[in-house]
Every structure is written in C-alpha cells, then in structure tokens.
Amino acid sequence: MILALPKGRILEDITSLLPRANIHPEDAFYDENSRQLRFTTNMPDVDIIRVRAFDVATFVAFGVAHLGIVGLDVLMEFDYPEIYVPLDLNVGRCRIVVAEPHTVARSDDPIHWSHVRVATKYPRLTQRHFVQRGVQVECIKLNGAVELATSLGLCERIVDLVSTGRTLKNNGLTEVEKIADVSSRLIINRAAWKTMPQAIAPLISQFEKATTAAKP
Amino acid sequence: MATKKEGILPSGFRDVLPPQADYEAAVVARLMKHFQSAGYARVKPSLMEFETHHAVQTTGAAGGSDDNRLKLMDPVSNHLMLIRNDFTTQVARIARTSLAHHPRPLRLSYQGEALCAHGSVLNPARQYGQVGIERFGNDDANADIEVMILALEGLHALSIPEMTLDLNMPPLTQALFEHFEIAPDVAVPLRHALNSKDKTAIAQLSGKGAPTFQQLIEAAGDAEVSVTRLQSLSLPLPAKRPLEQFIETAERIIKSIKHASVVLDPLENHGFAYHSGVTFSYLTRVQGRELGRGGQYNASATTSSVQRLPTGTRRTSRAPQRLRSAGALDAEPAVGCSLFVDTLVDSCPLPIEKVL
Numbered sequence: 001m002i003l004a005l006p007k008g009r010i011l012e013d014i015t016s017l018l019p020r021a022n023i024h025p026e027d028a029f030y031d032e033n034s035r036q037l038r039f040t041t042n043m044p045d046v047d048i049i050r051v052r053a054f055d056v057a058t059f060v061a062f063g064v065a066h067l068g069i070v071g072l073d074v075l076m077e078f079d080y081p082e083i084y085v086p087l088d089l090n091v092g093r094c095r096i097v098v099a100e101p102h103t104v105a106r107s108d109d110p111i112h113w114s115h116v117r118v119a120t121k122y123p124r125l126t127q128r129h130f131v132q133r134g135v136q137v138e139c140i141k142l143n144g145a146v147e148l149a150t151s152l153g154l155c156e157r158i159v160d161l162v163s164t165g166r167t168l169k170n171n172g173l174t175e176v177e178k179i180a181d182v183s184s185r186l187i188i189n190r191a192a193w194k195t196m197p198q199a200i201a202p203l204i205s206q207f208e209k210a211t212t213a214a215k216p
Numbered sequence: 217m218a219t220k221k222e223g224i225l226p227s228g229f230r231d232v233l234p235p236q237a238d239y240e241a242a243v244v245a246r247l248m249k250h251f252q253s254a255g256y257a258r259v260k261p262s263l264m265e266f267e268t269h270h271a272v273q274t275t276g277a278a279g280g281s282d283d284n285r286l287k288l289m290d291p292v293s294n295h296l297m298l299i300r301n302d303f304t305t306q307v308a309r310i311a312r313t314s315l316a317h318h319p320r321p322l323r324l325s326y327q328g329e330a331l332c333a334h335g336s337v338l339n340p341a342r343q344y345g346q347v348g349i350e351r352f353g354n355d356d357a358n359a360d361i362e363v364m365i366l367a368l369e370g371l372h373a374l375s376i377p378e379m380t381l382d383l384n385m386p387p388l389t390q391a392l393f394e395h396f397e398i399a400p401d402v403a404v405p406l407r408h409a410l411n412s413k414d415k416t417a418i419a420q421l422s423g424k425g426a427p428t429f430q431q432l433i434e435a436a437g438d439a440e441v442s443v444t445r446l447q448s449l450s451l452p453l454p455a456k457r458p459l460e461q462f463i464e465t466a467e468r469i470i471k472s473i474k475h476a477s478v479v480l481d482p483l484e485n486h487g488f489a490y491h492s493g494v495t496f497s498y499l500t501r502v503q504g505r506e507l508g509r510g511g512q513y514n515a516s517a518t519t520s521s522v523q524r525l526p527t528g529t530r531r532t533s534r535a536p537q538r539l540r541s542a543g544a545l546d547a548e549p550a551v552g553c554s555l556f557v558d559t560l561v562d563s564c565p566l567p568i569e570k571v572l
Contacts, residue, residue: 061337061338062338062504063503063504063505064504078337080337080338081338081411081412081486081487082338083412084412084413084414085412085413085414085416085417086413086414086415086433087415088415088416185414188413189504190486191499191501191504191505191506192504194380194382194479194481194499195378195380195477195479195499195500195501195504196501197437197438197479198438201437201438
C-alpha cells in the first residue's frame with residue numbers, strides 16, 4: 001500500500017504524527033536534501049511517497065496511492081468523489097480567506113460586491129464560494145506567491161490560505177471574508193477501502209489513536 | 217473544420233482499432249451469451265428518446281437522475297430529444313409499455329453504447345459501452361440475489377481477479393433524513409459528507425442524528441463483521457425495516473457468493489440516483505475500478521397516454537411491438553445491473569481465444 005504525503009506546509013506536523021501512528025519511515029524521508037521520492041517504512045506493506053499537496057489528492061483519487069494526508073483546502077478544490085475523508089487529524093490548522101489591500105478594505109464592503117476579479121491557487125473553490133454568494137467572479141490561477149498579485153496590480157483581491165496572518169500583513173493585505181476553516185485530513189481511496197478493508201481499517205485506527213493522543 | 221488544437225475527435229471520444237475492437241466485441245458477446253442462457257431476452261432500445269418520456273421512467277429513494285445527457289432539438293417534432301446515458305431507464309420503459317403484457321418476472325438483457333454530456337476528471341470518456349440485465353416483477357431478496365449472482369458469474373467467467381461486491385441501501389439514508397428532519401439545504405452537503413465518510417462534517421450537519429449516522433459509518437466494512445455490527449444497532453423506527461431488508465440480502469449473499477469478497481456500506485450512495493432498495497457495485501482490486509453497478513428501483517410507465525419515439529427510430533425486441541396506454545400499470549419493482557465494457561476489457565486477463 002502507498003501512503004501519499006504532501007511536501008511543504010504541513011509535512012512537519014505530519015512527521016510528528018507518524019511515529020504516534022506507529023509508522024516509522026526510513027531515514028531518507030527526514031532528509032530534506034534527499035532526492036528520493038518513495039520511502040519504505042517499518043511496515044513491510046506500507047510505502048510512503050512525498051508529492052505536492054494537490055498531487056496527493058490526485059494520486060489517491062486515481063487509486064495509485066491508497067491513502068494520503070492532505071489539507072481540506074485541496075479537497076474542497078478538487079471534490080473528487082473517489083476519496084473518503086474519515087479522519088480530521090487536527091494538524092495544519094489554518095483558514096482560507098478573501099483578502100484585499102488595506103487601502104481598498106478601508107472603503108470596501110463585501111456585501112456590495114457584484115463582480116470580483118481574484119487571484120488564487122484555488123479557482124474552483126473560489127468560483128463555488130462566490131456563486132453561492134451571488135457574486136460574479138473571474139479567477140486568475142496562480143501557483144504561488146499569490147500576495148504579489150495585488151501589489152503588482154494584477155487584481156484587487158486574492159483567495160488564499162492564512163495561518164498567522166503575517167504574510168498577508170507584510171504584503172499590505174487585510175482578510176475581509178473567511179471561506180472555510182482548514183485542517184489536515186486522512187484520505188482513503190474508495191476502491192482501496194472496499195477491496196482491502198482488512199488492511200485499511202487498522203491503519204485508520206492507528207491514525208485515530210495518534211490524533212486522540214495528540215489532543216491536549 | 218476542426219483545427220489541430222481541437223484534436224481529431226471531440227474530447228472524451230476515441231476510435232477502437234484492431235485487435236482491441238475484436239477483443240471488446242468478444243467480451244460483450246461472452247456476457248450476452250451468459251445472460252441469455254439464464255433466460256434474459258435481448259432488447260435493443262432506441263438510441264434517442266423524447267426528453268419528457270425519459271425523465272419519468274424510474275423513481276426511487278433519491279429521486280431524479282443526474283442530468284448528464286446530451287440533448288438535441290428534433291427537427292421533425294420540434295421537441296427536445298436526448299441520447300441515452302444509461303440503458304436502465306430505457307429498458308424500464310420498454311418493460312412497462314411494449315412488454316407490459318408479458319408475464320412476470322420479465323427478464324431482459326442489453327448491450328450497446330451510451331453517451332454522457334460531460335466526462336469527469338477521473339473518467340473523461342463521454343461514450344461508453346454497457347452490458348446488462350434488468351429483471352421486472354418482484355421486490356424480494358430472491359430477485360436481488362439472482363441479478364447480483366448472475367452478473368458476478370459473468371465476470372468470473374472472464375477470470376477477472378480479486379473482485380469485491382459492495383452492498384448499499386439508499387432508502388435507509390432517506391428514512392433517516394426524514395426521521396431526523398434534515399432540512400433540504402442541509403441534505404445535499406450531508407449526502408456528500410456521508411458519501412465521503414467525513415465524520416467531522418457529518419457531526420456538524422446532522423444534528424441529533426449524528427450518533428446514528430456515525431454508528432452506521434463505523435459499522436461499514438468487511439461483510440461478516442459488518443453484519444454483526446449492524447444487527448446490534450438500535451435505529452429509529454422508520455429505519456428499522458430498510459436495515460432488516462439490507463441485512464437479510466447481505467446474509468443470503470454471504471452464504472451464496474463464491475467468486476468475490478463482500479463489503480457492506482449501507483449509507484453510501486455513489487451515483488445511485490433512482491434506486492429504492494439494495495444497490496450494489498463490483499470492484500476489482502487490480503485496477504481499483506468499478507466493473508459495474510446495479511440495484512432495485514421502481515419502474516413506472518410514462519405519464520403520457522401513448523409511448524412515442526422520435527420519427528425514424530424504432531425499437532427492436534422479441535415481442536411484437538404494440539403501443540398501449542400507459543397508466544394501465546402502476547410502478548413495478550425491478551432489479552438491474554449494468555457492467556462497464558471499458559473496465560471489463562482492461563481487467564480481463566484472458567486472451568481472446570479463451571474469451572470466446
């Protein structure tokens with residue numbers, strides 16, 4: 001079985017969770033300079049792959065990875081029907097928000113929006129959010145450094161993840177609307193859950209125990 | 217004229233070349249022979265129907281099917297007509313009209329191509345082959361089991377390895393929604409949460425029903441374990457009967473099944489739009505894909521007085537065609553199963569000589 005883990009933001013939280021779930025990856029996994037992509041673990045039939053967060057969802061949805069850990073933001077963006085989300089791991093907490101420059105926010109009230117142009121890594125999630133609000137939206141898809149979009153004049157608003165809010169502040173931005181709270185979730189491929197319940201169920205409970213143990 | 221940028225064919229379509237085309241035909245023929253030898257007579261439904269007729273053929277727990285059908289304006293009648301995206305509703309229409317006078321149970325089989333308006337990210341194909349059976353007349357567990365086992369034996373004859381039969385019960389969800397008075401605006405996200413086993417979202421959305429939904433999700437899994445867990449649950453009164461029916465079918469399947477493992481997941485409702493009883497799907501571990509699906513539904517006649525097809529199309533079935541007034545028969549229980557040709561071809565390990 002293959003467990004897909006995301007690079008970046010939440011990997012640190014996850015690496016502290018793995019030993020508590022009794023999954024011990026080989027040493028190379030903890031070596032940031034390692035170019036290895038697939039890692040063995042103490043469990044002979046469980047391997048780990050380390051990929052970009054969006055790709056975790058894709059690998060698991062297509063069933064080539066059987067389970068994975070990914071933020072709710074990614075799940076909301078893709079909304080794959082083939083993914084089960086049985087467990088909130090309570091790590092990687094943050095929120096997905098609409099933000100705009102302080103200067104704009106001073107005289108702007110989101111209630112009066114009828115058309116907005118937004119730069120984001122999450123065009124589908126953004127589209128859905130604004131459609132529900134009855135606001136016409138144009139999304140500009142970026143793959144990172146979304147905060148630059150407003151300072152360089154690409155558009156006036158962004159939709160992005162915020163944890164402490166420091167990056168927003170440093171770029172002269174203010175949060176004006178929260179779309180959702182985000183945390184990391186254990187995800188399982190539907191066909192894997194159905195065709196190998198004896199192997200999947202114990203892994204879910206291992207993660208469940210690790211999550212409960214982590215709660216203060 | 218299409219430019220290079222658009223490709224040769226519209227997205228989601230492809231040509232099948234030799235020898236794959238022969239292989240695909242052999243797989244389909246093998247299954248049709250299997251179904252016909254069990255008494256399921258072949259019908260060939262019309263490719264197109266009027267929109268008004270198609271919509272009301274089948275009713276069930278979740279109501280209405282996903283509107284993923286390609287629609288065209290019929291230049292002859294000036295009415296909207298659509299290309300089938302599923303055979304079940306069409307075969308149900310035939311059973312309720314042209315073949316309404318036939319004694320029950322009525323057993324029909326079919327094969328052919330269906331068309332979706334949109335593909336998905338996971339499966340971009342818009343044209344796909346179906347092979348299947350529909351059985352009209354009884355709603356007891358015998359009918360469910362006959363269809364489930366017959367289709368499974370067909371898959372086994374193709375030597376498809378490591379199969380799982382997944383059993384679900386959409387009416388149970390419906391009964392619980394009514395009992396716990398789930399508001400219509402919550403029903404959609406709650407169904408989504410149940411289908412993705414998202415316990416956090418279920419807890420947020422289902423109010424006082426949360427413990428019941430959680431228990432049913434926890435009870436899902438390997439059939440032998442799951443039956444015991446489900447039997448120990450104490451559900452609200454309206455949900456008791458659907459659960460009992462589900463457990464009865466599950467127990468009988470566990471006893472009679474030979475070529476697949478069984479998983480019970482009563483609350484899942486993956487694409488079962490019009491079903492009114494136990495539903496099921498076949499999966500294979502090797503491809504991690506769905507081989508086919510089916511279940512119990514109510515086949516009803518159309519509301520119009522005369523069944524009409526767009527001019528120039530005709531229905532071929534073994535029975536003499538005859539138009540009859542609908543409404544003469546109320547909805548009748550039916551069980552059906554459709555197998556997906558693309559997945560079968562990818563999952564069948566046999567060389568073509570062995571398939572035939």
